[in-house]
Amino acid sequence: MGKISFIIGAFVCMSLSLNAQQAPTTQYNANTRFEQMGTALPTPNTFRTAAGSPGRDYWQQKADYDIKAELNDADQSITGTEKITYTNNAPEELRYLWLQLDQNVFSKSSDGNTTRQSGINSTNGSSFTALGNLSGANDKDYGYKILAVKDAAGKDLRYTINGTMMRVDLPTPLAKGMSFVFQVDWKFNIIDLKLVGGRSGFELFPKDGNVLYEIAQWFPRMAVYDDVNGWQHKQFLGQGEFTLPFGDYKVALTVPNDMVLGATGELQNPKEVLTATQMKRLEQAKTSKTPVLIVTQAEAEAAEKGKPTGKKTWVYVAKNVRDFAFATSRKFIWDAMQVDVEGKKVWAMSLYPKEANPLWGQYSTRVVAHTLTSYSKKTIAYPYPVAYSVHGTVGGMEYPMMSFNGARPEADGTYSEGTKNFLILVIIHEVGHNFFPMIVNSDERQWSWMDEGLNSFLEGLACLEWDRNFPATGIEPQYITGYMKLDVSKQNSIMSSSDNILPGTFGPNAYSKPATGLNILRETIMGRELFDYAFKEYARRWAFKHPTPADFFRTMEDASGVDLDWFWKGWFYGVEPVDQAIADVEWYSIDTQDPAKQKAAAKADFDAKRETMSNIRNRTDIKQTVVEADSTMRDFYNSYDKFAVTDADKKKYEQYVSSLADDERKMLEEGKNFYVLNLKNKGGLVMPVIIRMEFEDGTYEDVRIPAELWRVNDKEVKKTLVTTKKVAKFKLDPYHEIPDIDTSDNTFPKEPAQPTRFQAFKQRSFGGGSNPMQEAKKSQPSGVQTSGEKK
Structure with a gap:
């Protein structure tokens, strides 16, 4: 040992002790950063274990629905009655039940409306729609009219409406293991999506006078009662989404007889609502490798011009779902195919008006099928019989087996590349929500990131499986730096409640930052094998259950054997940025x-x-x-x-x-070279250090150092790298694996500044041009078909 120490110590110019290099003289916050989360997470118990799995005493409630409803196309309203069977599996008795009345958020006196910030843009002006909403010109009598609340014997039950919540008082306490059956009758006016906006409603097509309905949050729904919060009856303010229990549904929907309808679940009476031709086409679609038109565009256009001669009732049944949605219109084109998902045949279907073609006919159902197979490989096999993609004004929204998606071509059938990419992305995202939170059923009202972030991560992977050149920037670290550069006063931690996230930052906070964090875990911190196993285990453990953030954090560590407390604290609970730097490099040789x-x-x-x-x-x-x-x-x-x-x-x-x-x-x-790098953590958020050594002979070598490098000193560390070759340049993060907000100090020697380019011009014109497909169409001789256009 003495000889080795002597040789290493005998450097040119000075004598060094390598052990001494690694012992900082100042203690900073590193020990805090790398301590376990401890009491920051809920205390494990018999309901939820320290390993992140459901405990031996885990329980959850069940709510079954039998609903009969009719849609009135003349005045865009719905009238319905529902029988709810609520089963109490909690260890304590319940004296009342809470239901969600989400349509009430559209009432002008709702907390969501009265607390919403508003203003007028004096520089760029405001739209007439916005001004109309402010002045009341667009007001309509929105919200539920509760007509009756009765028990199974038909006796009135006492109920109290508090904003978007309704408490139903029980005549006797509901003990563990017992069920209570009651009935609610109601009606409401459907939201005009173009005037009011929202997650569901109707769109009027002025040219042909027909209406397209995307209907959700349309019936009074049971709130969740669980071991974490008791009743989750936080008011619906519009941003924090929905928390619902699982149950079985039977729903009978009556609509004009010239409308096509799709819904959550399996159609029970196809012979009563479908034509023989449509039934035959569905049979053909079972074995087709490409989507089969069940209702063609020509048939939909004919329906647009006709008038209903009566009504039809479509009956659907759905087992073990947390919600129910439907869409209906006489404008709908309907295509379908079956896809093999882990050995089971599942329907992939799309409903869309002619205004969505040719884009939707080419892509929608195929993207649905791809999403089901991609997500199933990474989580659990898709358990439901069908998945719909529906086109309308709702830009993107999800429900069990149903998704509402935007992206409409131009009137001439052309579309930009951005429109096409958005269609693919939004369908993958919304269909993907079947897994999070429709199956892995997190509390959306509280933790938006648990469904939006996890789903956005899987969406990014699925997009790249669709097309390796797809711009899946929502999971790449370099694209979250703009958000992380914001002053800390303009950010919330990911762990903030949904309704409290600052305006303008909901997207990066709930979608991109958590998705990017998962990608960093998978690619850089844990590696794909460990991450994929742990993530799949989380989905398996909590499928059809109600997980919390702690259950996710603990499962990811438990199944991988990787200590990630430092990452959860920094990335999910903090708002510090990542900013690493090479301060200087000392070069020694023996x-x-x-x-x-x-x-x-x-x-x-x-x-x-x-x-x-x-x-x-x-x-x-x-x-x-x-x-x-x-x-x-x-x-x-x-x-x-x-x-x-x-x-x-x-x-x-x-x-x-x-x-x-x-x-x-x-x-x-061998003549080793010893390079002592002085590394600085200027941003505060600790991350692994990836260093590329570019040698004088043109080759390079990458060195990966775990984040624990910062565990004793989180501000500045020294790291000695030993090479046979001489290094010409050192570079941090060569593959953009961490969201470094300032890369100007990531190389040594520092790279020369690049010029900022500007244009010289005689005169400047303003205004955007048409999309490239449109330009190509204009330049084609008459009768020549542009790629993607259907004649």
Whole structure:
């Protein structure tokens, strides 16, 4: 050991102790960052374990629905009655039940409306729709009219409406294991999506006078009662979404008989509502490799021009779902195919008006099928019989087996690349929500990131499986830096309640930042194998149950064996940015003690130091020195070469080399380079350090150091890298794996600044052009078909 220490310590210029390099003199916050979360997470119990799994006493409630409702196309309203069977599996008795009345948020007196910030843009103006909403010109009598609340015997039950919540008082306490059956009758006016906006409603098509309905949050729904919150009856303010119990549904929907309808679940009476031709086409679609039109565009256009001659009732049944949605219109084109999902045949279907073609006919159902297979591989096999994609004004919203998606081509059938990509992305995202939160049933009212973030992460992976060149920027670290650069006063932690996230930041907070964090875990911190196993285990454990953030955090660690508390604290609970830097680099090499090399280096150094301007000029200005002119002024030292290697030097070196062990001699001969990097964590959020060493011969080597490098000092550390080759440049994060907000100090030596380019112009024009497909269509000779256009 002494010999090795001596060799390593015998550096040119100075003697170093490598152990001393790694011992910082100042303690910062690192120990806090890397301590376990402890009491920051809920105390484990028999309901939810420390491993993140449901405990032996885990329970959840069940709510079954039998609903009969009719849609009135003349005045865009719904009237319905529902029988709810509520089963109490909690260990305590219940004296009342809470239901969600989400339509009440559209009432002008709702908390969501009265607390919403509003203003008028004096610079750019405000739309008439916005002004109408402010002035009441667009007001309509929105919200539920509760007509009756009765028990199974038909007796009135006492109920109290509090905003978007309704409490139903029970005649006797509901004990554990017991069920209570009651009935609610109600009606409401459907939201005009173009005037009011929302997650569901109707769209009127003025050209043909027909209406397209996307209907959700349309019946009074049971609130969740669980072991974490008791009743989750936080008011619906519009942003925090929905928390619902699982149950079985039977729903009978009556609509005009010329409308096509799709809904959550399986159609029970197809022979009563479908034509023989439609039934035959559905049978063909079971074995088709591509979508089959069940209702063609020509048939939908014919329906647009006709009038209903009566009504039809579509009956659907859905088992073990947390919600129910439907869509209906006489404008609907309907296509379908079956896809094999983990050995089970599942329907992939789309409903869309002619205004969505050709884009929707080409992509929608195929993207649905892709999403089901992609997500099933990463979570659990899709358990339901069908998944719909429906086109309308709702930009993107999800329900069990149903999704409402935007992205409409231009009137001439062309579309931009952005429109196409958005369609693919939004369908993957909304269909993907079947897994989070429709199956892994998190509390959306409280934790938006648990469904939006996890789903956005899987969406990004599925997009790249669809097309490897797809711009799936929502999961890449370099694209979240704009948000993370914001002042901390303009950010919320991911763990903030949904309704409290600051305006304008909901997207990055609930979608992109958590999705990016999961991608960093998968690609950089844990690796794909460990991450994928743990993530799949989380989905398996909590499928058809109600997980919390702690259950996710604990499962990811439990199934992978990776301590991630530092990551949860920094990424999910904090708002600090990532900003790593290479402050400087010191370069050392081992002094081999070879006299030939030592004296050659000394001579080169001596000669270099003498190459001064004075000496250069003196070579011509001083014609002859005294010593040059008078030989008697010379002695031994005028001819002595102090850089010559003597026999004594050689003998001493041979003795030294012979004293070394084989491994020590090898180290000496290899001529290692020791680079001491002074690394700084300027942003505060700790992350792994990825360093690329670019060598002088044009090759490179990547070094990966876990985040625990910062565990003793979270501000500044030194790290020694040893190479045989000489390094020309060091670079941090060469693959953009961490969201470093300032990359200007990520290289050493620092790269020269790049010029900011500007344009020189004679005159400037404003206004956007048409999409490239539209331009190509204009330039085509008459009768020539543009790719993607259906004739």
